Amino acid sequence: MDLDIIRQEIDQIDDQIVKLLEERMHLVEGVVAYKKASGKAILDTKREEAIFEKVRSHVRNKKYEETIVETFSDILKRSRDYQDKNIK
Numbered sequence: 710m711d712l713d714i715i716r717q718e719i720d721q722i723d724d725q726i727v728k729l730l731e732e733r734m735h736l737v738e739g740v741v742a743y744k745k746a747s748g749k750a751i752l753d754t755k756r757e758e759a760i761f762e763k764v765r766s767h768v769r770n771k772k773y774e775e776t777i778v779e780t781f782s783d784i785l786k787r788s789r790d791y792q793d794k795n796i797k
Contacts (some may be wrong), residue, residue: 733784734788740792741791744792744796751789751792751796752789760781761782764777765778
């Protein structure tokens with residue numbers, strides 16, 4: 710495959726990822742409101758472990774598993790950072 714074609718396909722996927730991340734962050738707004746009202750802690754390690762397990766189970770090509778789980782770890786970290794800034 711030509712590098713330019715590969716990059717165009719990556720760009721298309723990146724556009725989809727951005728859209729999905731925006732949708733996810735919109736839902737995080739609801740999490741912020743709930744946690745602010747209830748006083749619940751931002752970090753829920755049991756929830757995060759459940760997410761990682763679910764992600765692992767969805768990865769078809771296991772050579773990508775570690776990288777994909779780490780990517781989700783980064784997403785969750787950014788979500789916690791956002792919650793922290795908006796709960797206070």
